Amino acid sequence: MSPGLLDTAYQDCRRIAAAHGRTYFLATRLLAAPRRPAVHALYAFARLVDDLVDDAGQVTADHGAAGELDLIEKRLRTALEQGPATVSDTPVLFALTDTITRYDIAPQHFWTFLDSMRMDIPGSAHYRDRYADLAELREYMRGSAAAIGLQLLPVLGTVVPRAEAEPAAAALGEAFQLTNFLRDVAEDLDRGRVYLPAEDLTAFGVDRELLAHCRRTGRTDQRVRRALAHLIAVNRDIYRRADPGIDLLDPRVRPAIRTASVLYAGILTEIERRDYAVFESRAVVGVPKRLRVAATQLVLR
Known part of the structure; x- marks a missing residue:
């Protein structure tokens, strides 16, 4: 070679x-x-x-x-x-x-x-272009997200046997993926997919047709706002469950993973700040904040 x-x-x-x-x-x-x-x-x-x-x-x-x-x-x-x-x-x-x-x-x-x-x-x-409930969506995310966390774990290194750190690594991958789904509702609709669990959407009176209407008009219906607020709370709970796992990683990599976690979770805050306008434009964490978070982790290193 x-x-x-x-x-x-x-x-x-x-x-x-x-x-x-x-x-x-x-x-x-x-x-x-x-x-x-x-x-x-x-x-x-x-x-x-x-x-x-x-x-x-x-x-x-x-x-x-x-x-x-x-x-x-x-x-x-x-x-x-x-x-x-x-x-x-x-x-x-x-x-x-x-x-x-x-x-x-x-x-x-x-x-x-x-x-x-x-x-x-x-x-x-x-x-599949839709998921009946969170359990079905998590089965998809087992490969699309949790597996990514498990791929990364050996590269990052751990201070405990790798198997002990795997559940948190998988959860963090899932947390990142769900954040993407909440941010990219409009883009996913354009591809004919809905990655938000139908059971949770239905509880707030939201169906695929309402999401399509919001996409056409660029406006977020109040029912969709409530559903997104609920799913953001679900997403934050996954981040909370994943967070202790960062301390199981090699100390030298913890600042990088905490930075990624804080910045990705910050997308949820940005969606809220923009009043859930996910059909109007893509929520992003601005460059100044990204640099500020990274700098803070370097100081705490």
Whole structure:
């Protein structure tokens, strides 16, 4: 394996993380330099798959988006069995395979992730465009979010046996994912999906048709405001359950993970501050606050 080729692959992953994961990338900057490439590789892989799924209607390959995911899984399995060189023509997979091997990450977390991504592809046998209740949504998030936390855990390191830190790591991934769903209601509707549990929405008189109306008008109905307020409270409870797990991590990585957690939870506060105007524009935490939170964690390090 050429070290230069692998370095280039990791640099490609870094560029993807910098371009698309602003909060994630800022938090990664607080990690020790040797850990950063692996985190970038994990992010870049998730992004590669996510973009493929989101653009499923644009995929022109004969086997479609579902077939592309199958091919990615097959190539990754082969690389893990035969060595990273078998995917050296695909920088993200090249760097990812090296990361999995280097940090002894359980491959099952990647198969679980890909299974959830198949649930997003129209025409797939696993496809779902709505979730009846939080339990169903959590089954999706087991792969789309919890698995990401479990992939990261070996890279971050722990002060306890890894298994003890896994529940909190999975919960933090779930907390981040639910925040994305609350922020991106409008964008998800445009893709024909609703990632908010129908049972909770129905309790406040909200259905898919009302959400579609809000999207068309750009205005948030009062019933939707109440539903979002409830789900934000649910989301914050997941953050609270995940938070003690940060102290189980290697002390050197805690500032980065706390920064990511504070900033992602800050999106919920921003949604509230904007009176739940999620159909008008995307809620983001501004650059000054992101830098302020990061600086605070550096001081407390």
